[in-house]
Amino acid sequence: MSKLTLTTEGDLHVIVTRRFAAPPEAVYRAHTEPEIIQKWMLGPEGWTMPVCINEARPGGKMRYEWTNGNGQGFYLTGEFVELEPYSRMVHVERMHLPDPTPDNRVETRFEPDGTGTRMTMRMTLPDAQTRAAMLATGMEGGMEDSYARLEGLI
């Protein structure tokens, strides 16, 4: 059974849920402290995040820059809207590919689940077209990753 679920809701939302073995405080910190974010939010094998600015306070700025070391890269900017330490955060983000994508408003909840955490990420896109484009873009990344894994097996 996969621990992750990804579903669409209505016309504008994408919902992702995932369970973690660690308590909410640790999972929340892993989503707000740059030096921790840089260790895992990396996408496909071979990519790194040399720049991670994450000002975890209302109005605080976010800037994540990714690179694959071969001159390819992109970055994300955003702003925090609300933070309730260890249980909930709301931020707005956009990808620069290099043109900015429409704003994605993301509400992330961290709820105790036994000794672990159940995370629910609810994304709200401005319109159905944008959501479709975001799903398509994310999937291209997924495909690349799958190919990389496949190469590793051969």
Added chain:
Amino acid sequence: MENALNLDAAFSALADPTRRAILARLATGEATVTELAEPFDMTQPAISQHLKVLEDAGLITRRIDGARRPRRLAKPVIFALDQWLEMLRQALETNYDRLDNVLARMELKRKRGEKR
């Protein structure tokens, strides 16, 4: 290429509740425009418009049966969409698997700290 999977078009087509309901109906078997119009309290032209969007996105196909043109699900395309979503899940899972390891190391560190 006819009926090729157009991902953007497919997800846009799926964003409409009436079109999702049409697909759900077609999942139970093929149906004509008249049959599809009945449960939706919509005119045939309105339904035809939705069917065109679904057809252009490659989600449904039409069969010629005398004067009838029953629509059916383009099964390979629905399957492909599902595969696409699965790949997105896997991409996210790559990150979260990494996070599991990071969290395990954080927990280990914390426990060691407590012992000292």
